[in-house]
Amino acid sequence: MNSDAYTAELAAAMEAGFIKNPNTGEHCHSLADAYMASLAGSSLPEDVEGREEYDRLVAWSLEKGVVAPGEVVRTFNYIRVKAVRVAMKVAQRRGEIRQYNFLV
Template sequence: MNSEAYGAELAAAIEAGFRRNANTGEHCHSLADAYMASLARSSLPEDIEGHKKYDHLVAWSLQKSNASPGEVVKTFNHIRVKAVRVAMQIAQRRGEIGQHEDLP
């Protein structure tokens, strides 16, 4: 499977996860990671700012100082959903998924 078809399939899986649960996406964190990695391996990523924003959010989600005790998982998921939405924005611009009104 070529990288464009692989990326399009990952984007469709992310979109399907958000159809099941529009607030958090269902099982989308790792799909978004794989999608963004597949784009990075392709020739030149056309959305450098999107990649930077995605990487920043993922790094932020892993910082220990983000949440108070008892809120770690909730905070991690909240930040990672923001990152997944960035991946979905990139997929929209590439025409790999449909338009979603709830994406900034």
């Protein structure tokens, strides 16, 4: 499978997760990570702005901050869902998934 086909398959899997659950996606964190990593090997130009925003959000989700006990997982998931939505926007711009109002 070439990298463009792999990237398109990852985008389709993320899309399916958001169709199942438009608020948070279903099992999309690792799919988004793989999708964004696969862009480097794509024949299409990488979405630099989206890549930077995605990387910033992922790094932020991993920071050790002052968060109340019990809020760590909720905060991590909230930030990671924001990152997944960035990956979905990149996939939309690349024409790999349909347009969705919840990503605007």
